[in-house]
Amino acid sequence: MKRVYLRVTATSSLAIRSDHAEGGVKTTQYIPGATLLGSLAASHRMLRPEQEDEFVKLFLNEQVHFPHLYPAGFNEGSLRTSDLPGSNLPVMPIPKTARTCKRFPGFQLVPGEEAEEERHGVRDSLLDWAIFSLLDNEQSAIAPLLSPFSSHDTCTYQQGKDSDVRCNQVMDHVGGFYRESNHQRMKAKADTRLQTRTGINREWGVVEESILYNRQVFDENTCFRGDVLLPDELTDTFKNFVEEATKEDVIRVGTGRTRGLGCVQLDVRDAQESKAADFADRLCTFDAAMRKQAQEAGVRQLDPFYFAITLQSPTILCDAFLRYQKTIDLASLPELSGLCASYTFQRVYQSVGIQRITGWNELWGMPRPNDYALEMGSTLLFACKQQPQNNDLIQALRTLEEMGIGRRRSEGFGRISISDPFHLEREQA
Ligand SMILES: [Zn+2]
Structure with missing residues (x-):
């Protein structure tokens, strides 16, 4: 392809x-x-x-x-084009786990960008929720259980470089689309x-x-x-x-x-070809970050491998009886079913919404039947119970990301991203 x-x-x-x-x-x-x-x-x-x-x-x-x-x-009026060589970079929906300041929402200004209002940046909450879920399974005490969320209650943006004054406004979810270049993200207008x-x-x-x-x-x-x-x-x-x-x-x-x-x-x-080595690197980086944060938060039992699936477009999944699925069951995906003999997967955390898909069939001149899909931006975190051997799991996940999952893929449904770096940066520039 x-x-x-x-x-x-x-x-x-x-x-x-x-x-x-x-x-x-x-x-x-x-x-x-x-x-x-x-x-x-x-x-x-x-x-x-x-x-x-x-x-x-x-x-x-x-x-x-x-x-x-x-x-x-994008708000590029004030930028020189050399600052953001981005007109061909992919645009992606902001994951459901993203949080931003309610008073000054949005990604922080990229250098050289001018905006009417200040923006206090976006934080991602996936790893915190995952750790909450792991601690909860171990029946931790309430205090350590809730500690990962302290940074999501109020905005930690510091007014001015040297001062300790924090913004402290309430945090809120953030929707829309973004583009990334050099770890700098911009929201699409x-x-x-x-x-x-x-x-x-x-x-x-x-x-x-x-x-x-x-x-x-x-x-x-x-x-x-x-x-x-x-x-x-x-x-x-x-x-x-x-x-x-x-x-x-x-x-x-x-x-x-x-x-x-x-x-x-x-x-x-x-479009730019994606490289297998970059993909493997991305998965390892995510796994390592997840593991490190979980250890720091005091999770005792960790599984050998963690990865996240983020939906880049709405995804329609049905089981063998054509019933709509409200989550991703990895064992039911044909691309992974071959591996299920050697690997078992467990869903650690998910933030998923459901939406109805309607539409008009231009070719037939008739309305399309309604479908139910997992919303774009939905994010799921999985644990693999076995250490991945000789690259077969990585390869299968890469195929999933390249080909997408679920039904009506020829109409843009089912695009996914695996272990998206968006989830790793806590304070997003
Ligand atoms: Zn703020």
């Missing part, structure tokens, strides 16, 4: 409705993979109606995995606004009395980004098609397309 990234720039306002309920005008915060797939499929029908084989390969065989496109606009329109009288062609509606839209020039996964032999075909469709300006995304909404320009480039 090859990985290319798409950068999508809106050249008109963009309306992505999050449901098809009567009067539902709320916009989702990103462009779903199914919407992207449908838009490109419609463009293909227009540009190359005779090339049915190509159409089948790109859009029907589920060989090409289209991404959810996340907002990729997705500016939406309400567009108000009047109804038109069909007989007279003038404004109809008492019909006034509004819709929430993304502003013009909003950027989005996502990685497409596709077989090597389809890469050139896909790139050529996207380039042609962008040149001909036929790609329309979202609703209100007959009213001038949804014009986009796509830029397709090769």
Whole structure:
């Protein structure tokens, strides 16, 4: 499989409705993979109606995995581009375990960045919760049990470099999307606004009395980004098609397309290849950090290996009877079931939400059946009861991360990250 990234720039306002309920005008915060797939499929029908084989390969065989496109606009006005060589860096949802100051929320300013308000940084609470869970299993006393959370009650940001005065405001959860470069994270901006329109009288062609509606839209020039996964032999075909469709300006995304909404320009480039050694390093670093903190907190019994799974997109998991799953059961994943003879896994902690997935099938012109998914940003921590031998577990986890898990992966569902470094940095710059 090859990985290319798409950068999508809106050249008109963009309306992505999050449901098809009567009067539902709320916009989702990103462009779903199914919407992207449908838009490109419609463009293909227009540009190359005779090339049915190509159409089948790109859009029907589920060989090409289209991404959810996340907002990729950042507060870069005040930065020189050399400071953050980031326009091609991945954008990811902020994990559910992230916490920030309620009064001054957000990642701390990166050097050179100017903002209207101060921001007190983001802390991650995954390891603290994991340690709480481990201590709880050992039936520790209440005081040591709760000690990991002291830094999550109130903001520890220090006003000024030398002073000891702390902010001490309440901490809150933080949502949205972020990008990381050199351990500096920035939150993506997705500016939406309400567009108000009047109804038109069909007989007279003038404004109809008492019909006034509004819709929430993304502003013009909003950027989005996502990685497409596709077989090597389809890469050139896909790139050529996207380039042609962008040149001909036929790609329309979202609703209100007959009213001038949804014009986009796509830029397709090769994404950076991930290296096996980097992946193994990341897992070891996470495991070591988890182990160190647990020992310091007084956990007596530690398992040989720990890793975390963070959902980069909503993930639809079903069991053999097609019942929706509310958590990740590693033994039921086909990629790992081969290893379950030699390894046993235990879920130490999870922070998981469930959401309903609705949508419209552009190809069929029909609503899609509803699905239930684990929300993006959900985070789970697992312990492995055996020391991983000769790399087989690491290799299997890497395959999971590369290929994703669960159903409807061709529509951007089921992207995951394993032992994400986000969870290790307690005070995030
Ligand atoms: Zn604060």
